[in-house]
Amino acid sequence: MKLVRNALLALGVSAAMSLSASAADYVLKFSHVVSPNTPKGKAADFFAKRLEELSKGRIDVQVYPNSQLYKDSAVLKALRLNSVQMACPSFSKFGKIVPQLALFDLPFLFKDIDHLHRVQDSAVGQKLKDMVTAKGFVALDFWDNAFKQITDSKRPLIHPTDCKGLKFRIMSSKVLEAQFKAVGAIPQVMPFSEVYSALQQGVIDGQENTNSNIYTKKFYEVQKYMSLTNHGYLGYLVVMSKKFWNSLPDDLKADVKQAMKEATAKERQWAIELDKSQFAKIKEYADKTGKLQITKLTPEQIAEWKKAMEVIYPEFYDPKLIGKDLIQAAQNTK
Numbered sequence: 172m173k174l175v176r177n178a179l180l181a182l183g184v185s186a187a188m189s190l191s192a193s194a195a196d197y198v199l200k201f202s203h204v205v206s207p208n209t210p211k212g213k214a215a216d217f218f219a220k221r222l223e224e225l226s227k228g229r230i231d232v233q234v235y236p237n238s239q240l241y242k243d244s245a246v247l248k249a250l251r252l253n254s255v256q257m258a259c260p261s262f263s264k265f266g267k268i269v270p271q272l273a274l275f276d277l278p279f280l281f282k283d284i285d286h287l288h289r290v291q292d293s294a295v296g297q298k299l300k301d302m303v304t305a306k307g308f309v310a311l312d313f314w315d316n317a318f319k320q321i322t323d324s325k326r327p328l329i330h331p332t333d334c335k336g337l338k339f340r341i342m343s344s345k346v347l348e349a350q351f352k353a354v355g356a357i358p359q360v361m362p363f364s365e366v367y368s369a370l371q372q373g374v375i376d377g378q379e380n381t382n383s384n385i386y387t388k389k390f391y392e393v394q395k396y397m398s399l400t401n402h403g404y405l406g407y408l409v410v411m412s413k414k415f416w417n418s419l420p421d422d423l424k425a426d427v428k429q430a431m432k433e434a435t436a437k438e439r440q441w442a443i444e445l446d447k448s449q450f451a452k453i454k455e456y457a458d459k460t461g462k463l464q465i466t467k468l469t470p471e472q473i474a475e476w477k478k479a480m481e482v483i484y485p486e487f488y489d490p491k492l493i494g495k496d497l498i499q500a501a502q503n504t505k
């Protein structure tokens with residue numbers, strides 16, 4: 172049906188959308204803010220295809236990438252109203268709903284991706300999902316992106332003190348605000364869709380993001396320096412509208428769960444692969460043009476960043492923010 176709709180749309184036939192809407196029993200709109208060629212983008216497309224197959228076309232899944240439908244946290248309001256049925260916001264974007272998810276934003280909390288997965292798969296992860304469910308959403312799976320790097324256009328960032336006085340775009344997050352203030356920088360909240368032009372116009376000096384987002388949104392083309400800090404993690408929680416979920420019969424609920432399970436397994440793999448391959452593309456650009464200087468920090472330099480940033484943890488010991496128990500449980504997860 173999607174092919175027919177696309178063909179009709181290409182011909183400018185305006186009835187195409189309503190034809191499509193009437194063909195399936197359910198329409199599931201999945202909104203996200205990144206490019207299709209990212210771990211989240213690829214997994215959303217895979218989920219769509221797989222759910223259409225499993226449901227034998229009874230659910231028509233429409234994926235809207237690149238903030239086409241909703242920007243950042245606005246999607247959570249839309250999900251409540253069932254104006255959109257599925258989304259996959261990064262943890263920071265749940266700030267007004269379940270601020271405790273910012274646990275995953277804490278800089279240098281996780282030793283590596285396996286440690287992070289163990290925390291997500293533990294009682295800590297379940298508790299956080301339950302908090303989201305209690306707020307009227309259906310919490311599905313955690314999806315990965317990767318650890319973040321920092322880019323800027325003022326000077327190479329070798330020591331945390333090099334950030335002093337620089338303006339960095341952050342997602343709306345108290346943790347990220349505290350993290351940049353801890354190194355003397357000026358954090359500025361901004362939607363993802365506005366970062367490229369803000370960097371280009373010099374409204375901000377820099378930003379933090381994963382290789383995948385830096386590559387697919389071309390941030391590297393409007394920045395002069397990139398420091399491989401791996402200081403914090405960027406990941407997501409896939410959420411569904413409760414109203415939509417409740418409207419599904421049991422067999423279709425089972426199809427959603429199965430498609431999610433398969434998509435999550437693939438997503439974790441794509442996250443690892445794209446982090447490497449898209450960094451290689453950024454490096455190729457840097458080597459070829461000389462317009463971007465990439466710095467790989469030494470273990471001693473990384474230790475300096477860790478020391479400078481982890482001082483913020485006690486600010487989040489209040490259970491209304493994150494909670495000491497959750498932070499310590501994550502630290503102690505073996």
Ligand code: LMR
Binds near residue numbers: 316363
């Ligand atoms: C950001 O705003 O930088 C990220 O949340 C974008 C994303 O969803 O990966």
